[in-house]
Amino acid sequence: MDTRTLREIHRMERMHAKLQKLDKDFYDKVENSIKNLHSRYLELMEKGELTRAGVLLGELENIKAVITDIYEIRERKIVLGALNYARRGDSSQMENLLEQEKIMFNKITEQLGKNRKEILENLLSDKPIKKVQDSGLQRKIEFPLITVRILEDLPPLVGIDGKIYGSFRKEDIASLPEPNARALISRGAAEEIRVSLR
Numbered sequence: 001m002d003t004r005t006l007r008e009i010h011r012m013e014r015m016h017a018k019l020q021k022l023d024k025d026f027y028d029k030v031e032n033s034i035k036n037l038h039s040r041y042l043e044l045m046e047k048g049e050l051t052r053a054g055v056l057l058g059e060l061e062n063i064k065a066v067i068t069d070i071y072e073i074r075e076r077k078i079v080l081g082a083l084n085y086a087r088r089g090d091s092s093q094m095e096n097l098l099e100q101e102k103i104m105f106n107k108i109t110e111q112l113g114k115n116r117k118e119i120l121e122n123l124l125s126d127k128p129i130k131k132v133q134d135s136g137l138q139r140k141i142e143f144p145l146i147t148v149r150i151l152e153d154l155p156p157l158v159g160i161d162g163k164i165y166g167s168f169r170k171e172d173i174a175s176l177p178e179p180n181a182r183a184l185i186s187r188g189a190a191e192e193i194r195v196s197l198r
Helices: 003-015 026-047 050-088 099-124 178-186
Strands: 131-134 137-140 145-150 173-177 190-192
Touching (some): 003 050, 026 050, 050 099, 173 178, 178 190
Antiparallel strands (some): 131 137, 145 190
């Protein structure tokens, strides 16, 4: 692949947001071009033609720089395309992926999808926070409620049972799941009210 063709590919990739259509064996052609130039450089060095070898070495370095930039531009487009696909199922910008790039795209989208499911979708779901296995079925763990007197103004809190409690004003009386109540008591934000039965 000659320098002029590479520079035109480079120019088109920089100009357009969408991946440009390349020959399916683009990376193979690039690899062969670099190997050929390197072989010619070594031949000239062996012959002692240092000036021509120096010119060829400069051309080789320029080509490597252009190829690196082409790769990185396409890499950036692929990462952004993978994000669009993971978020909206939109792969319209990815129709010109090369085979090597499809592997990258698939790995990225797979990981993004996995993370999205494990983190975001789990956070937004209404499933109970704690579950136990009970004869193959899942059931919520029940936490006893403790009545406390609130000792300072507090914002709403998410109970360990998944419910929202509060907000609270100083001197409010509230019944909270035991773990949440104990946490407030331990930091001095609430005190337990014990009801004695006679």
